[in-house]
Amino acid sequence: MSSSQATLEPQGPKGSWLGGNLMDYRKDPLGFLTELQTRYGGVAKIRFGPQKMYVIYDPMLLKELLITKQEQFVKLKAFEEARLFVGDGVATSTGEKHKRVRRLIQPHFTRAHVHKYAVQMADIVDSELSGWKVGEHRLLTDDISNMTFAIIAKTLFSLEGNAYASAIREPYELINRMCAERMRSLFSMPLFVATAKNKAYKSALQALDRGVYDIIKYRRKNPEAGEGDLLSVLLAAKDDQGNGMTDQELRDELMIMFIAGHETSANALAWAFSYILQMPEVERKLYEEWDRVLQGDRPTDADYMQLTYTQNVLWEAMRLRSPSFFTGRSAICDVELGSLKVKKGQSVLFSPYAIHHNPAYFPNPESFIPERFENDYLKRIPQFSYIPFGGGPRGCIGNHFAMLEMVIALCMIGQRYRLQLKAGHPPIEMEPLMTLRPKNGIEVLVGRR
């Protein structure tokens, strides 16, 4: 699909009089977003209730949206609902505020800096695995989330183990579900109306707040507890007037790191396992690579570059099951993307999930083929035709971090145990909430390697 398909008057499905295309989206978001690309090509016009929007698939238009004209957009207005709990941190803030915080934290996410976390990451995986026993059944998805949460907590905020996991992960589960539901509704009951659902939502939001404020309180009292970590940088930051961040500002930045930083990586890893567990040939090649490169040792940052098949398995899992399955921007002024005229206030969505299913760039798109990424394949297809981490100044800051932790966790689990899907496991379905996760998780039988 080429830019020539981004016509002057984009077309789209008609939808119903009142809701437009919202019902079709709600029924099957992934099918809806993928079908639009098949039917309309580089850009489609849709309507959610009174709101007309565009969904873009053309890599050239994406480049304009995310790089050349990104200053004329802010994060999707529909994400306002998510601001209720993530607040105004680096993933949601705009303009100067966003630039300032992004500049401040960027040095902690360079490839070189992130690779210094390799030992801590491996220690955490090691300690999570120490409780596993051959012959038992485990909810792998839960174990993986524990690992990625503990990794963020330790590397960025110097918090031990899973001390804060229940304070943050548990309320987040309910919030995630309700937030996705509210974002997909034409009308959500305002939170001040005391319905049972609203009460549960509000009390989860309060619990989440408590968890994060406790961490801030502790570190303000014990600044020596995490010298040089990301939280110490945030605590020491001053604006032009010499003012430090307020507790609320710190809370927003921590919250986004916990949420953006643990769930997406956990989902990507879980999806990788969903394929490995069902494809003996992929498993065999991974074993071959781990035995050859690691020879029984723990993976280090130096091994990372040699673990190419492992990386390709993860790239392919994120192609087929992109954790961030849709996102978008809203225009702050009238702006043109190619020949597409976007009006001030109008939203432009894009779906990494659907874009990754384009057969023009990924032949046989439904098949899991890690080898397709060999020989720098991504350099041979247009930029922005593969975007699991988005792109441009608002692309994922944690991409190197995520790849390293996923490679380490995947190797270490697979070096130690041979996992099998639990007998009679139902098909692993997709559940698109705020991110794309395996519905009801993945249960495995732990076997000897």
Ligand code: HEM
């Ligand atoms: C496999 C794992 C991950 C995936 C697939 C992923 C995906 C994404 C995507 C697609 C975006 C851009 C969204 C947009 O353009 O609207 C994003 C932004 C972001 N991600 Fe990630 N992410 C992952 C891991 C992480 C990790 C480990 C961290 C932190 C440690 C992180 C922190 C962030 C932040 C802070 C932003 C907002 C950046 C900004 O607006 O300046 N992510 N992520």
